[in-house]
Amino acid sequence: MIWQFTFENYKAFQKEAILDFSAERISEHENSLIVDEGGKERAVPVIAIYGPNGGGKSTVLEALGFLRNTILRVIVLTKLHDEADKFETAIHRLSSNTSKEIYYKLSPEYKDLPTKFDIMFYAEGRKWHYQISMIRNKIIEENLYSQAIGKSDVILIFERTEDECILGEEIEDIAVEKVNDTMPLLSHIAINYDIETIDTVVNWFFNIETLNYDNPRSEKRILLPKTHEKRKQLFEMLGEMDIAIKDIRVEKDLDGNIENVYTKHIMENGGMCEMSLDEESSGTRKLLSCLARINNCLEEGNLLIADELDAKLHPKLLRYIIGLFTNPKSNKKGAQLLLTSHDITTMNHDVFRRDEIWFCAKNPFGASKLYSLAAFRKADGTMIRNDEVYGKRYLEGRYGADPYIRRILDWEESE
Numbered sequence: 028m029i030w031q032f033t034f035e036n037y038k039a040f041q042k043e044a045i046l047d048f049s050a051e052r053i054s055e056h057e058n059s060l061i062v063d064e065g066g067k068e069r070a071v072p073v074i075a076i077y078g079p080n081g082g083g084k085s086t087v088l089e090a091l092g093f094l095r096n097t098i099l100r101v102i103v104l105t106k107l108h109d110e111a112d113k114f115e116t117a118i119h120r121l122s123s124n125t126s127k128e129i130y131y132k133l134s135p136e137y138k139d140l141p142t143k144f145d146i147m148f149y150a151e152g153r154k155w156h157y158q159i160s161m162i163r164n165k166i167i168e169e170n171l172y173s174q175a176i177g178k179s180d181v182i183l184i185f186e187r188t189e190d191e192c193i194l195g196e197e198i199e200d201i202a203v204e205k206v207n208d209t210m211p212l213l214s215h216i217a218i219n220y221d222i223e224t225i226d227t228v229v230n231w232f233f234n235i236e237t238l239n240y241d242n243p244r245s246e247k248r249i250l251l252p253k254t255h256e257k258r259k260q261l262f263e264m265l266g267e268m269d270i271a272i273k274d275i276r277v278e279k280d281l282d283g284n285i286e287n288v289y290t291k292h293i294m295e296n297g298g299m300c301e302m303s304l305d306e307e308s309s310g311t312r313k314l315l316s317c318l319a320r321i322n323n324c325l326e327e328g329n330l331l332i333a334d335e336l337d338a339k340l341h342p343k344l345l346r347y348i349i350g351l352f353t354n355p356k357s358n359k360k361g362a363q364l365l366l367t368s369h370d371i372t373t374m375n376h377d378v379f380r381r382d383e384i385w386f387c388a389k390n391p392f393g394a395s396k397l398y399s400l401a402a403f404r405k406a407d408g409t410m411i412r413n414d415e416v417y418g419k420r421y422l423e424g425r426y427g428a429d430p431y432i433r434r435i436l437d438w439e440e441s442e
Contacts, residue, residue: 039395065177078387083395250319328360337370371418386428
């Protein structure tokens with residue numbers, strides 16, 4: 028369970044941005060909240076980020092993806108030689124963004140200032156806190172701490188700066204003298220040692236699932252469950268969304284290469300017909316590309332990051348997917364969903380808590396800011412009420428993240 032993610036001096040974000048999954052003290056959809064094993068802290072299962080094009084929504088997701096890639100890429104590339112079956116597909120899940128120029132570029136001095144990432148999450152009965160700062164890929168600070176759930180004591184795993192490295196008791200015997208200053212110490216230990224503490228942290232990052240539909244090829248990557256039970260579950264979910272696909276057949280050549288994929292439908296006379304996957308709607312293809320991954324996250328209690336999840340999906344289908352995470356009956360393991368969206372029909376109190384609706388917007392100088400609806404205050408200092416029509420107010424620019432609609436109407440009126 029992710030608790031909080033903070034970053035600064037990353038692309039469009041000049042100042043510190045905080046994405047907080049901890050639940051506010053508001054009485055909305057309380058049964059949907061994820062409670063830690065100690066029963067004291069509560070987190071939201073979903074955060075949806077809204078805002079204009081170019082406002083920084085995707086950058087928030089990219090920042091978390093960049094942190095994940097920084098830790099995992101060297102591990103995956105190294106392990107490919109030893110555990111090919113496990114890691115061969117994993118390399119494709121990592122972003123190809125390895126640019127050194129990740130700093131905020133609209134102020135020249137930020138080139139020489141550190142880009143910082145700070146994340147807190149729960150895994151294996153402990154709360155973990157990982158921090159890393161870098162300048163042009165050179166790591167200048169890196170820290171890892173843990174805290175047992177229900178305990179107040181914070182345990183040092185390691186603290187690393189350019190000048191020294193302090194190791195906690197759990198890893199005190201490892202050698203760190205020759206660690207490259209471009210490689211995270213976390214990655215170095217994971218590659219060279221078998222330490223449960225480090226493996227827990229690395230596996231948490233490894234199990235994050237990402238869906239990015241900015242690339243049209245993503246919709247052609249279909250993950251089909253291997254077991255009959257899970258395949259049945261997949262098609263039952265499609266049936267609940269009024270998509271009458273009963274099975275999928277994969278056609279391969281003699282060498283085992285996929286030639287075509289067919290969906291099976293029941294005809295009016297009770298017979299079965301097949302359609303090429305290319306003949307299905309783009310929305311159906313998108314669902315087939317993501318539902319199995321969504322199911323995996325729900326079954327394992329993992330984090331799913333989805334950019335532009337609403338693209339090509341009917342609002343009811345988007346609402347159904349969100350409901351899988353907010354309904355404790357379908358989300359028994361505490362899985363979480365982080366998405367960006369332009370769909371305002373789901374921006375309402377029936378679907379979300381106010382602390383699950385977030386906005387990205389740019390100030391007049393081009394720097395992005397990130398904030399939640401629960402944290403937004405009106406001119407008189409009062410909180411947004413939970414019976415407001417969020418979508419309408421958003422389109423009017425009342426929440427600061429002006430989606431251009433009001434200005435477009437103004438231009439038409441003036442013309």
